[in-house]
Amino acid sequence: MKNRKFVTVSLAAALAIGTIAANGVLVSADAKKGTIKVAASATPHAEILEEAKPILEKEGWDLEVTVFDDYVQPNLVxxxxxxxxxxxxxxxxLDNFNEEQGTHLVNAGGIHYEPFGIYPGTKKTLDELEDGDTIAVPNDTTNEARALLLLQDNGVITLKDGAGLEATVKDIKENPKNIQIEELEAAQVSRVKDEVAFVVLNGNYALQAGYSVSKDSIAHEASDSEAAKTYVNIIVVKEGNEDSEAVKALVDALKSDEIKDYINETYDGAVVPFEESTDDADAAKEETADDTADTDAAEDAE
Incomplete structure:
Protein backbone atom coordinates (compact mmCIF):
# COMPACT_ATOMS: atom_id res chain seq x y z
CA MET A 1 0.00 0.00 0.00
CA LYS A 2 2.83 2.35 0.83
CA ASN A 3 4.50 1.62 -2.52
CA ARG A 4 1.26 2.39 -4.32
CA LYS A 5 0.98 5.72 -2.57
CA PHE A 6 4.58 6.49 -3.44
CA VAL A 7 3.96 5.84 -7.14
CA THR A 8 0.84 7.99 -7.07
CA VAL A 9 2.63 10.84 -5.38
CA SER A 10 5.61 10.52 -7.74
CA LEU A 11 3.38 10.62 -10.80
CA ALA A 12 1.55 13.64 -9.44
CA ALA A 13 4.85 15.34 -8.77
CA ALA A 14 6.04 14.64 -12.28
CA LEU A 15 2.85 16.08 -13.72
CA ALA A 16 3.15 19.11 -11.48
CA ILE A 17 6.66 19.69 -12.71
CA GLY A 18 5.30 19.31 -16.22
CA THR A 19 7.72 16.78 -17.68
CA ILE A 20 7.23 13.61 -19.70
CA ALA A 21 9.76 11.03 -20.79
CA ALA A 22 10.36 10.73 -24.53
CA ASN A 23 13.03 8.30 -25.73
CA GLY A 24 14.90 8.79 -22.49
CA VAL A 25 14.83 12.57 -22.81
CA LEU A 26 12.81 14.74 -20.44
CA VAL A 27 10.69 17.19 -22.37
CA SER A 28 8.63 19.88 -20.75
CA ALA A 29 4.93 19.36 -21.35
CA ASP A 30 4.65 23.11 -21.81
CA ALA A 31 7.37 22.90 -24.47
CA LYS A 32 5.36 20.64 -26.78
CA LYS A 33 4.98 22.79 -29.86
CA GLY A 34 2.86 20.68 -32.19
CA THR A 35 3.07 18.34 -35.16
CA ILE A 36 4.94 18.92 -38.41
CA LYS A 37 3.37 16.96 -41.28
CA VAL A 38 5.74 16.20 -44.16
CA ALA A 39 5.07 14.39 -47.46
CA ALA A 40 8.11 12.56 -48.81
CA SER A 41 9.48 10.01 -51.25
CA ALA A 42 10.39 6.73 -49.57
CA THR A 43 14.14 6.69 -50.30
CA PRO A 44 16.11 8.53 -49.09
CA HIS A 45 13.80 11.35 -48.02
CA ALA A 46 11.51 9.53 -45.59
CA GLU A 47 14.48 7.65 -44.15
CA ILE A 48 16.33 10.89 -43.48
CA LEU A 49 13.22 12.39 -41.91
CA GLU A 50 12.91 9.40 -39.58
CA GLU A 51 16.42 10.12 -38.35
CA ALA A 52 15.43 13.72 -37.69
CA LYS A 53 12.49 12.78 -35.46
CA PRO A 54 14.50 12.51 -32.19
CA ILE A 55 16.20 15.84 -32.89
CA LEU A 56 12.86 17.57 -33.33
CA GLU A 57 11.32 15.71 -30.42
CA LYS A 58 13.90 17.20 -28.07
CA GLU A 59 12.72 20.61 -29.20
CA GLY A 60 9.06 19.76 -28.62
CA TRP A 61 8.01 18.88 -32.17
CA ASP A 62 6.31 15.71 -33.35
CA LEU A 63 7.32 14.88 -36.94
CA GLU A 64 4.70 12.99 -38.95
CA VAL A 65 6.01 11.56 -42.24
CA THR A 66 3.78 10.22 -45.04
CA VAL A 67 5.34 8.44 -48.01
CA PHE A 68 4.14 9.13 -51.55
CA ASP A 69 5.22 7.18 -54.64
CA ASP A 70 4.72 9.93 -57.21
CA TYR A 71 5.92 13.48 -57.87
CA VAL A 72 2.53 15.22 -58.06
CA GLN A 73 0.49 14.53 -54.92
CA PRO A 74 3.21 15.68 -52.47
CA ASN A 75 3.00 19.16 -53.98
CA LEU A 76 -0.78 19.23 -54.13
CA VAL A 77 -1.19 18.30 -50.44
CA LEU A 94 9.47 22.87 -58.34
CA ASP A 95 9.67 25.88 -60.67
CA ASN A 96 8.23 23.86 -63.56
CA PHE A 97 5.45 22.47 -61.36
CA ASN A 98 4.42 25.92 -60.15
CA GLU A 99 4.33 27.21 -63.71
CA GLU A 100 2.29 24.30 -65.04
CA GLN A 101 -0.06 23.84 -62.07
CA GLY A 102 -0.45 27.41 -60.86
CA THR A 103 0.68 26.44 -57.35
CA HIS A 104 2.37 28.74 -54.83
CA LEU A 105 5.17 26.60 -53.44
CA VAL A 106 8.61 27.83 -52.37
CA ASN A 107 12.00 26.50 -51.34
CA ALA A 108 12.52 26.59 -47.58
CA GLY A 109 16.01 25.07 -47.53
CA GLY A 110 18.40 22.82 -49.46
CA ILE A 111 19.16 19.50 -47.73
CA HIS A 112 20.94 17.04 -50.02
CA TYR A 113 22.06 16.29 -53.55
CA GLU A 114 21.61 13.02 -55.42
CA PRO A 115 24.01 12.46 -58.33
CA PHE A 116 22.10 11.45 -61.46
CA GLY A 117 23.61 8.31 -62.99
CA ILE A 118 23.72 5.97 -65.96
CA TYR A 119 23.27 2.36 -64.82
CA PRO A 120 23.70 -0.96 -66.66
CA GLY A 121 20.77 -2.80 -68.15
CA THR A 122 21.56 -5.50 -70.67
CA LYS A 123 24.89 -3.78 -71.41
CA LYS A 124 27.69 -3.14 -68.91
CA THR A 125 29.68 -0.33 -70.54
CA LEU A 126 28.87 2.44 -72.99
CA ASP A 127 31.44 0.93 -75.38
CA GLU A 128 28.97 -1.95 -75.88
CA LEU A 129 26.26 0.32 -77.32
CA GLU A 130 25.06 -0.88 -80.71
CA ASP A 131 22.97 0.71 -83.43
CA GLY A 132 19.31 0.91 -82.33
CA ASP A 133 19.87 0.11 -78.65
CA THR A 134 17.38 1.57 -76.15
CA ILE A 135 18.11 3.73 -73.09
CA ALA A 136 15.33 4.47 -70.58
CA VAL A 137 15.05 7.94 -69.01
CA PRO A 138 12.52 9.77 -66.78
CA ASN A 139 9.79 11.57 -68.75
CA ASP A 140 9.18 14.63 -66.55
CA THR A 141 10.56 17.83 -68.01
CA THR A 142 13.51 18.65 -65.76
CA ASN A 143 14.64 15.08 -65.08
CA GLU A 144 14.50 14.10 -68.74
CA ALA A 145 16.69 17.08 -69.57
CA ARG A 146 19.11 16.10 -66.84
CA ALA A 147 19.29 12.54 -68.21
CA LEU A 148 19.86 13.75 -71.76
CA LEU A 149 22.59 16.17 -70.64
CA LEU A 150 24.35 13.30 -68.85
CA LEU A 151 24.14 11.14 -71.98
CA GLN A 152 25.57 14.07 -73.96
CA ASP A 153 28.41 14.49 -71.46
CA ASN A 154 29.30 10.84 -72.05
CA GLY A 155 29.29 11.01 -75.83
CA VAL A 156 26.07 9.10 -76.53
CA ILE A 157 24.14 11.99 -78.12
CA THR A 158 24.55 15.68 -78.91
CA LEU A 159 21.85 18.22 -78.07
CA LYS A 160 21.00 21.42 -79.88
CA ASP A 161 22.74 24.52 -78.58
CA GLY A 162 20.85 26.12 -75.73
CA ALA A 163 18.62 23.10 -75.00
CA GLY A 164 19.78 23.10 -71.37
CA LEU A 165 17.38 22.23 -68.58
CA GLU A 166 14.40 22.12 -70.93
CA ALA A 167 15.88 19.58 -73.32
CA THR A 168 13.66 16.80 -74.69
CA VAL A 169 14.24 14.08 -77.25
CA LYS A 170 13.21 16.63 -79.90
CA ASP A 171 16.39 18.54 -79.04
CA ILE A 172 18.72 15.68 -79.97
CA LYS A 173 20.91 17.03 -82.77
CA GLU A 174 23.24 14.08 -83.29
CA ASN A 175 22.55 10.43 -82.51
CA PRO A 176 25.27 8.46 -84.34
CA LYS A 177 24.07 5.06 -83.12
CA ASN A 178 20.37 5.76 -83.52
CA ILE A 179 19.79 5.18 -79.82
CA GLN A 180 16.12 4.87 -78.93
CA ILE A 181 15.24 6.98 -75.89
CA GLU A 182 12.40 5.36 -73.93
CA GLU A 183 10.62 7.97 -71.81
CA LEU A 184 8.99 6.57 -68.66
CA GLU A 185 7.56 7.89 -65.41
CA ALA A 186 10.54 8.23 -63.07
CA ALA A 187 9.49 5.39 -60.75
CA GLN A 188 9.19 2.99 -63.69
CA VAL A 189 12.63 3.49 -65.24
CA SER A 190 14.54 1.03 -63.06
CA ARG A 191 11.90 -1.65 -63.66
CA VAL A 192 12.85 -2.02 -67.32
CA LYS A 193 16.57 -2.50 -66.69
CA ASP A 194 16.41 -6.08 -67.99
CA GLU A 195 14.81 -4.90 -71.23
CA VAL A 196 17.03 -1.96 -72.25
CA ALA A 197 20.73 -1.34 -72.70
CA PHE A 198 20.95 1.28 -69.92
CA VAL A 199 18.77 3.21 -67.51
CA VAL A 200 19.35 6.79 -66.38
CA LEU A 201 18.09 7.24 -62.84
CA ASN A 202 17.39 9.77 -60.12
CA GLY A 203 19.42 9.00 -57.02
CA ASN A 204 16.46 7.88 -54.91
CA TYR A 205 15.18 5.46 -57.53
CA ALA A 206 18.68 4.09 -58.03
CA LEU A 207 18.78 3.31 -54.32
CA GLN A 208 15.37 1.63 -54.46
CA ALA A 209 16.57 -0.50 -57.38
CA GLY A 210 19.55 -1.66 -55.32
CA TYR A 211 22.19 0.30 -57.22
CA SER A 212 25.22 1.89 -55.59
CA VAL A 213 26.35 5.13 -57.22
CA SER A 214 30.00 4.51 -56.40
CA LYS A 215 29.99 0.83 -57.41
CA ASP A 216 27.34 0.45 -60.10
CA SER A 217 26.98 3.67 -62.07
CA ILE A 218 28.75 3.81 -65.40
CA ALA A 219 28.82 7.60 -65.13
CA HIS A 220 27.30 10.16 -62.79
CA GLU A 221 27.25 13.88 -62.10
CA ALA A 222 30.14 15.15 -60.01
CA SER A 223 29.24 16.07 -56.43
CA ASP A 224 31.07 19.39 -56.74
CA SER A 225 29.48 20.32 -60.06
CA GLU A 226 27.03 23.07 -60.88
CA ALA A 227 24.40 20.33 -61.00
CA ALA A 228 24.72 19.92 -57.23
CA LYS A 229 23.52 23.50 -56.79
CA THR A 230 20.87 23.22 -59.47
CA TYR A 231 19.43 19.89 -58.36
CA VAL A 232 19.74 20.12 -54.58
CA ASN A 233 16.75 18.41 -52.94
CA ILE A 234 14.78 20.90 -50.90
CA ILE A 235 12.13 21.30 -48.23
CA VAL A 236 9.11 22.84 -49.97
CA VAL A 237 6.30 24.76 -48.28
CA LYS A 238 3.42 26.96 -49.37
CA GLU A 239 4.46 30.54 -49.94
CA GLY A 240 4.27 32.52 -46.70
CA ASN A 241 5.15 29.57 -44.46
CA GLU A 242 8.88 29.44 -45.13
CA ASP A 243 9.72 31.49 -42.03
CA SER A 244 7.37 29.69 -39.64
CA GLU A 245 8.85 28.27 -36.44
CA ALA A 246 7.95 24.72 -37.44
CA VAL A 247 9.54 24.92 -40.88
CA LYS A 248 12.71 26.53 -39.56
CA ALA A 249 12.99 23.80 -36.93
CA LEU A 250 12.55 21.13 -39.60
CA VAL A 251 15.20 22.60 -41.90
CA ASP A 252 17.66 23.12 -39.04
CA ALA A 253 17.24 19.50 -37.93
CA LEU A 254 17.83 18.20 -41.46
CA LYS A 255 20.95 20.35 -41.84
CA SER A 256 22.36 19.27 -38.47
CA ASP A 257 25.67 17.44 -38.11
CA GLU A 258 23.81 14.33 -36.93
CA ILE A 259 21.85 14.13 -40.18
CA LYS A 260 24.90 14.91 -42.32
CA ASP A 261 26.76 12.05 -40.64
CA TYR A 262 23.80 9.72 -41.15
CA ILE A 263 23.63 10.57 -44.87
CA ASN A 264 27.36 10.08 -45.42
CA GLU A 265 27.43 6.79 -43.53
CA THR A 266 24.29 5.33 -45.07
CA TYR A 267 24.07 6.04 -48.79
CA ASP A 268 27.48 5.22 -50.25
CA GLY A 269 27.72 8.45 -52.25
CA ALA A 270 24.19 8.21 -53.69
CA VAL A 271 23.11 11.03 -51.38
CA VAL A 272 25.38 13.93 -50.46
CA PRO A 273 24.65 16.62 -47.82
CA PHE A 274 24.26 19.98 -49.49
CA GLU A 275 26.57 22.70 -48.28
CA GLU A 276 25.73 26.20 -49.43
CA SER A 277 28.93 28.04 -50.28
CA THR A 278 29.65 31.51 -48.92
CA ASP A 279 29.39 32.87 -52.46
CA ASP A 280 25.95 31.31 -52.90
CA ALA A 281 24.77 32.72 -49.58
CA ASP A 282 26.08 36.18 -50.44
CA ALA A 283 24.41 36.00 -53.86
CA ALA A 284 21.11 35.02 -52.25
CA LYS A 285 21.38 37.95 -49.84
CA GLU A 286 22.17 40.34 -52.70
CA GLU A 287 19.19 39.04 -54.69
CA THR A 288 16.93 39.51 -51.69
CA ALA A 289 18.30 43.02 -51.15
CA ASP A 290 17.75 43.85 -54.84
CA ASP A 291 14.18 42.55 -54.68
CA THR A 292 13.53 44.66 -51.57
CA ALA A 293 15.02 47.73 -53.23
CA ASP A 294 12.88 47.20 -56.34
CA THR A 295 9.77 46.85 -54.18
CA ASP A 296 10.60 50.02 -52.22
CA ALA A 297 11.23 51.91 -55.44
CA ALA A 298 7.93 50.77 -56.87
CA GLU A 299 6.11 51.85 -53.71
CA ASP A 300 7.80 55.28 -53.79
CA ALA A 301 6.78 55.73 -57.40
CA GLU A 302 3.11 55.14 -56.58
Missing part, protein backbone atom coordinates in the same frame (compact mmCIF):
# COMPACT_ATOMS: atom_id res chain seq x y z
CA UNK A 78 1.17 21.12 -49.42
CA UNK A 79 -0.63 23.59 -51.68
CA UNK A 80 -3.96 22.57 -50.11
CA UNK A 81 -2.59 23.02 -46.59
CA UNK A 82 -3.12 19.36 -45.62
CA UNK A 83 0.65 19.04 -45.09
CA UNK A 84 3.16 21.57 -43.77
CA UNK A 85 5.98 20.65 -46.15
CA UNK A 86 7.30 18.09 -48.57
CA UNK A 87 10.74 16.66 -49.22
CA UNK A 88 11.33 14.95 -52.56
CA UNK A 89 12.20 17.44 -55.30
CA UNK A 90 14.78 19.85 -56.66
CA UNK A 91 14.35 23.49 -57.62
CA UNK A 92 13.93 23.11 -61.42
CA UNK A 93 11.14 20.57 -60.88
Missing amino acids: VESGDFDANYFQHIPY
Whole structure:
Protein backbone atom coordinates (compact mmCIF):
# COMPACT_ATOMS: atom_id res chain seq x y z
CA MET A 1 0.00 0.00 0.00
CA LYS A 2 2.83 2.35 0.83
CA ASN A 3 4.50 1.62 -2.52
CA ARG A 4 1.26 2.39 -4.32
CA LYS A 5 0.98 5.72 -2.57
CA PHE A 6 4.58 6.49 -3.44
CA VAL A 7 3.96 5.84 -7.14
CA THR A 8 0.84 7.99 -7.07
CA VAL A 9 2.63 10.84 -5.38
CA SER A 10 5.61 10.52 -7.74
CA LEU A 11 3.38 10.62 -10.80
CA ALA A 12 1.55 13.64 -9.44
CA ALA A 13 4.85 15.34 -8.77
CA ALA A 14 6.04 14.64 -12.28
CA LEU A 15 2.85 16.08 -13.72
CA ALA A 16 3.15 19.11 -11.48
CA ILE A 17 6.66 19.69 -12.71
CA GLY A 18 5.30 19.31 -16.22
CA THR A 19 7.72 16.78 -17.68
CA ILE A 20 7.23 13.61 -19.70
CA ALA A 21 9.76 11.03 -20.79
CA ALA A 22 10.36 10.73 -24.53
CA ASN A 23 13.03 8.30 -25.73
CA GLY A 24 14.90 8.79 -22.49
CA VAL A 25 14.83 12.57 -22.81
CA LEU A 26 12.81 14.74 -20.44
CA VAL A 27 10.69 17.19 -22.37
CA SER A 28 8.63 19.88 -20.75
CA ALA A 29 4.93 19.36 -21.35
CA ASP A 30 4.65 23.11 -21.81
CA ALA A 31 7.37 22.90 -24.47
CA LYS A 32 5.36 20.64 -26.78
CA LYS A 33 4.98 22.79 -29.86
CA GLY A 34 2.86 20.68 -32.19
CA THR A 35 3.07 18.34 -35.16
CA ILE A 36 4.94 18.92 -38.41
CA LYS A 37 3.37 16.96 -41.28
CA VAL A 38 5.74 16.20 -44.16
CA ALA A 39 5.07 14.39 -47.46
CA ALA A 40 8.11 12.56 -48.81
CA SER A 41 9.48 10.01 -51.25
CA ALA A 42 10.39 6.73 -49.57
CA THR A 43 14.14 6.69 -50.30
CA PRO A 44 16.11 8.53 -49.09
CA HIS A 45 13.80 11.35 -48.02
CA ALA A 46 11.51 9.53 -45.59
CA GLU A 47 14.48 7.65 -44.15
CA ILE A 48 16.33 10.89 -43.48
CA LEU A 49 13.22 12.39 -41.91
CA GLU A 50 12.91 9.40 -39.58
CA GLU A 51 16.42 10.12 -38.35
CA ALA A 52 15.43 13.72 -37.69
CA LYS A 53 12.49 12.78 -35.46
CA PRO A 54 14.50 12.51 -32.19
CA ILE A 55 16.20 15.84 -32.89
CA LEU A 56 12.86 17.57 -33.33
CA GLU A 57 11.32 15.71 -30.42
CA LYS A 58 13.90 17.20 -28.07
CA GLU A 59 12.72 20.61 -29.20
CA GLY A 60 9.06 19.76 -28.62
CA TRP A 61 8.01 18.88 -32.17
CA ASP A 62 6.31 15.71 -33.35
CA LEU A 63 7.32 14.88 -36.94
CA GLU A 64 4.70 12.99 -38.95
CA VAL A 65 6.01 11.56 -42.24
CA THR A 66 3.78 10.22 -45.04
CA VAL A 67 5.34 8.44 -48.01
CA PHE A 68 4.14 9.13 -51.55
CA ASP A 69 5.22 7.18 -54.64
CA ASP A 70 4.72 9.93 -57.21
CA TYR A 71 5.92 13.48 -57.87
CA VAL A 72 2.53 15.22 -58.06
CA GLN A 73 0.49 14.53 -54.92
CA PRO A 74 3.21 15.68 -52.47
CA ASN A 75 3.00 19.16 -53.98
CA LEU A 76 -0.78 19.23 -54.13
CA VAL A 77 -1.19 18.30 -50.44
CA VAL A 78 1.17 21.12 -49.42
CA GLU A 79 -0.63 23.59 -51.68
CA SER A 80 -3.96 22.57 -50.11
CA GLY A 81 -2.59 23.02 -46.59
CA ASP A 82 -3.12 19.36 -45.62
CA PHE A 83 0.65 19.04 -45.09
CA ASP A 84 3.16 21.57 -43.77
CA ALA A 85 5.98 20.65 -46.15
CA ASN A 86 7.30 18.09 -48.57
CA TYR A 87 10.74 16.66 -49.22
CA PHE A 88 11.33 14.95 -52.56
CA GLN A 89 12.20 17.44 -55.30
CA HIS A 90 14.78 19.85 -56.66
CA ILE A 91 14.35 23.49 -57.62
CA PRO A 92 13.93 23.11 -61.42
CA TYR A 93 11.14 20.57 -60.88
CA LEU A 94 9.47 22.87 -58.34
CA ASP A 95 9.67 25.88 -60.67
CA ASN A 96 8.23 23.86 -63.56
CA PHE A 97 5.45 22.47 -61.36
CA ASN A 98 4.42 25.92 -60.15
CA GLU A 99 4.33 27.21 -63.71
CA GLU A 100 2.29 24.30 -65.04
CA GLN A 101 -0.06 23.84 -62.07
CA GLY A 102 -0.45 27.41 -60.86
CA THR A 103 0.68 26.44 -57.35
CA HIS A 104 2.37 28.74 -54.83
CA LEU A 105 5.17 26.60 -53.44
CA VAL A 106 8.61 27.83 -52.37
CA ASN A 107 12.00 26.50 -51.34
CA ALA A 108 12.52 26.59 -47.58
CA GLY A 109 16.01 25.07 -47.53
CA GLY A 110 18.40 22.82 -49.46
CA ILE A 111 19.16 19.50 -47.73
CA HIS A 112 20.94 17.04 -50.02
CA TYR A 113 22.06 16.29 -53.55
CA GLU A 114 21.61 13.02 -55.42
CA PRO A 115 24.01 12.46 -58.33
CA PHE A 116 22.10 11.45 -61.46
CA GLY A 117 23.61 8.31 -62.99
CA ILE A 118 23.72 5.97 -65.96
CA TYR A 119 23.27 2.36 -64.82
CA PRO A 120 23.70 -0.96 -66.66
CA GLY A 121 20.77 -2.80 -68.15
CA THR A 122 21.56 -5.50 -70.67
CA LYS A 123 24.89 -3.78 -71.41
CA LYS A 124 27.69 -3.14 -68.91
CA THR A 125 29.68 -0.33 -70.54
CA LEU A 126 28.87 2.44 -72.99
CA ASP A 127 31.44 0.93 -75.38
CA GLU A 128 28.97 -1.95 -75.88
CA LEU A 129 26.26 0.32 -77.32
CA GLU A 130 25.06 -0.88 -80.71
CA ASP A 131 22.97 0.71 -83.43
CA GLY A 132 19.31 0.91 -82.33
CA ASP A 133 19.87 0.11 -78.65
CA THR A 134 17.38 1.57 -76.15
CA ILE A 135 18.11 3.73 -73.09
CA ALA A 136 15.33 4.47 -70.58
CA VAL A 137 15.05 7.94 -69.01
CA PRO A 138 12.52 9.77 -66.78
CA ASN A 139 9.79 11.57 -68.75
CA ASP A 140 9.18 14.63 -66.55
CA THR A 141 10.56 17.83 -68.01
CA THR A 142 13.51 18.65 -65.76
CA ASN A 143 14.64 15.08 -65.08
CA GLU A 144 14.50 14.10 -68.74
CA ALA A 145 16.69 17.08 -69.57
CA ARG A 146 19.11 16.10 -66.84
CA ALA A 147 19.29 12.54 -68.21
CA LEU A 148 19.86 13.75 -71.76
CA LEU A 149 22.59 16.17 -70.64
CA LEU A 150 24.35 13.30 -68.85
CA LEU A 151 24.14 11.14 -71.98
CA GLN A 152 25.57 14.07 -73.96
CA ASP A 153 28.41 14.49 -71.46
CA ASN A 154 29.30 10.84 -72.05
CA GLY A 155 29.29 11.01 -75.83
CA VAL A 156 26.07 9.10 -76.53
CA ILE A 157 24.14 11.99 -78.12
CA THR A 158 24.55 15.68 -78.91
CA LEU A 159 21.85 18.22 -78.07
CA LYS A 160 21.00 21.42 -79.88
CA ASP A 161 22.74 24.52 -78.58
CA GLY A 162 20.85 26.12 -75.73
CA ALA A 163 18.62 23.10 -75.00
CA GLY A 164 19.78 23.10 -71.37
CA LEU A 165 17.38 22.23 -68.58
CA GLU A 166 14.40 22.12 -70.93
CA ALA A 167 15.88 19.58 -73.32
CA THR A 168 13.66 16.80 -74.69
CA VAL A 169 14.24 14.08 -77.25
CA LYS A 170 13.21 16.63 -79.90
CA ASP A 171 16.39 18.54 -79.04
CA ILE A 172 18.72 15.68 -79.97
CA LYS A 173 20.91 17.03 -82.77
CA GLU A 174 23.24 14.08 -83.29
CA ASN A 175 22.55 10.43 -82.51
CA PRO A 176 25.27 8.46 -84.34
CA LYS A 177 24.07 5.06 -83.12
CA ASN A 178 20.37 5.76 -83.52
CA ILE A 179 19.79 5.18 -79.82
CA GLN A 180 16.12 4.87 -78.93
CA ILE A 181 15.24 6.98 -75.89
CA GLU A 182 12.40 5.36 -73.93
CA GLU A 183 10.62 7.97 -71.81
CA LEU A 184 8.99 6.57 -68.66
CA GLU A 185 7.56 7.89 -65.41
CA ALA A 186 10.54 8.23 -63.07
CA ALA A 187 9.49 5.39 -60.75
CA GLN A 188 9.19 2.99 -63.69
CA VAL A 189 12.63 3.49 -65.24
CA SER A 190 14.54 1.03 -63.06
CA ARG A 191 11.90 -1.65 -63.66
CA VAL A 192 12.85 -2.02 -67.32
CA LYS A 193 16.57 -2.50 -66.69
CA ASP A 194 16.41 -6.08 -67.99
CA GLU A 195 14.81 -4.90 -71.23
CA VAL A 196 17.03 -1.96 -72.25
CA ALA A 197 20.73 -1.34 -72.70
CA PHE A 198 20.95 1.28 -69.92
CA VAL A 199 18.77 3.21 -67.51
CA VAL A 200 19.35 6.79 -66.38
CA LEU A 201 18.09 7.24 -62.84
CA ASN A 202 17.39 9.77 -60.12
CA GLY A 203 19.42 9.00 -57.02
CA ASN A 204 16.46 7.88 -54.91
CA TYR A 205 15.18 5.46 -57.53
CA ALA A 206 18.68 4.09 -58.03
CA LEU A 207 18.78 3.31 -54.32
CA GLN A 208 15.37 1.63 -54.46
CA ALA A 209 16.57 -0.50 -57.38
CA GLY A 210 19.55 -1.66 -55.32
CA TYR A 211 22.19 0.30 -57.22
CA SER A 212 25.22 1.89 -55.59
CA VAL A 213 26.35 5.13 -57.22
CA SER A 214 30.00 4.51 -56.40
CA LYS A 215 29.99 0.83 -57.41
CA ASP A 216 27.34 0.45 -60.10
CA SER A 217 26.98 3.67 -62.07
CA ILE A 218 28.75 3.81 -65.40
CA ALA A 219 28.82 7.60 -65.13
CA HIS A 220 27.30 10.16 -62.79
CA GLU A 221 27.25 13.88 -62.10
CA ALA A 222 30.14 15.15 -60.01
CA SER A 223 29.24 16.07 -56.43
CA ASP A 224 31.07 19.39 -56.74
CA SER A 225 29.48 20.32 -60.06
CA GLU A 226 27.03 23.07 -60.88
CA ALA A 227 24.40 20.33 -61.00
CA ALA A 228 24.72 19.92 -57.23
CA LYS A 229 23.52 23.50 -56.79
CA THR A 230 20.87 23.22 -59.47
CA TYR A 231 19.43 19.89 -58.36
CA VAL A 232 19.74 20.12 -54.58
CA ASN A 233 16.75 18.41 -52.94
CA ILE A 234 14.78 20.90 -50.90
CA ILE A 235 12.13 21.30 -48.23
CA VAL A 236 9.11 22.84 -49.97
CA VAL A 237 6.30 24.76 -48.28
CA LYS A 238 3.42 26.96 -49.37
CA GLU A 239 4.46 30.54 -49.94
CA GLY A 240 4.27 32.52 -46.70
CA ASN A 241 5.15 29.57 -44.46
CA GLU A 242 8.88 29.44 -45.13
CA ASP A 243 9.72 31.49 -42.03
CA SER A 244 7.37 29.69 -39.64
CA GLU A 245 8.85 28.27 -36.44
CA ALA A 246 7.95 24.72 -37.44
CA VAL A 247 9.54 24.92 -40.88
CA LYS A 248 12.71 26.53 -39.56
CA ALA A 249 12.99 23.80 -36.93
CA LEU A 250 12.55 21.13 -39.60
CA VAL A 251 15.20 22.60 -41.90
CA ASP A 252 17.66 23.12 -39.04
CA ALA A 253 17.24 19.50 -37.93
CA LEU A 254 17.83 18.20 -41.46
CA LYS A 255 20.95 20.35 -41.84
CA SER A 256 22.36 19.27 -38.47
CA ASP A 257 25.67 17.44 -38.11
CA GLU A 258 23.81 14.33 -36.93
CA ILE A 259 21.85 14.13 -40.18
CA LYS A 260 24.90 14.91 -42.32
CA ASP A 261 26.76 12.05 -40.64
CA TYR A 262 23.80 9.72 -41.15
CA ILE A 263 23.63 10.57 -44.87
CA ASN A 264 27.36 10.08 -45.42
CA GLU A 265 27.43 6.79 -43.53
CA THR A 266 24.29 5.33 -45.07
CA TYR A 267 24.07 6.04 -48.79
CA ASP A 268 27.48 5.22 -50.25
CA GLY A 269 27.72 8.45 -52.25
CA ALA A 270 24.19 8.21 -53.69
CA VAL A 271 23.11 11.03 -51.38
CA VAL A 272 25.38 13.93 -50.46
CA PRO A 273 24.65 16.62 -47.82
CA PHE A 274 24.26 19.98 -49.49
CA GLU A 275 26.57 22.70 -48.28
CA GLU A 276 25.73 26.20 -49.43
CA SER A 277 28.93 28.04 -50.28
CA THR A 278 29.65 31.51 -48.92
CA ASP A 279 29.39 32.87 -52.46
CA ASP A 280 25.95 31.31 -52.90
CA ALA A 281 24.77 32.72 -49.58
CA ASP A 282 26.08 36.18 -50.44
CA ALA A 283 24.41 36.00 -53.86
CA ALA A 284 21.11 35.02 -52.25
CA LYS A 285 21.38 37.95 -49.84
CA GLU A 286 22.17 40.34 -52.70
CA GLU A 287 19.19 39.04 -54.69
CA THR A 288 16.93 39.51 -51.69
CA ALA A 289 18.30 43.02 -51.15
CA ASP A 290 17.75 43.85 -54.84
CA ASP A 291 14.18 42.55 -54.68
CA THR A 292 13.53 44.66 -51.57
CA ALA A 293 15.02 47.73 -53.23
CA ASP A 294 12.88 47.20 -56.34
CA THR A 295 9.77 46.85 -54.18
CA ASP A 296 10.60 50.02 -52.22
CA ALA A 297 11.23 51.91 -55.44
CA ALA A 298 7.93 50.77 -56.87
CA GLU A 299 6.11 51.85 -53.71
CA ASP A 300 7.80 55.28 -53.79
CA ALA A 301 6.78 55.73 -57.40
CA GLU A 302 3.11 55.14 -56.58
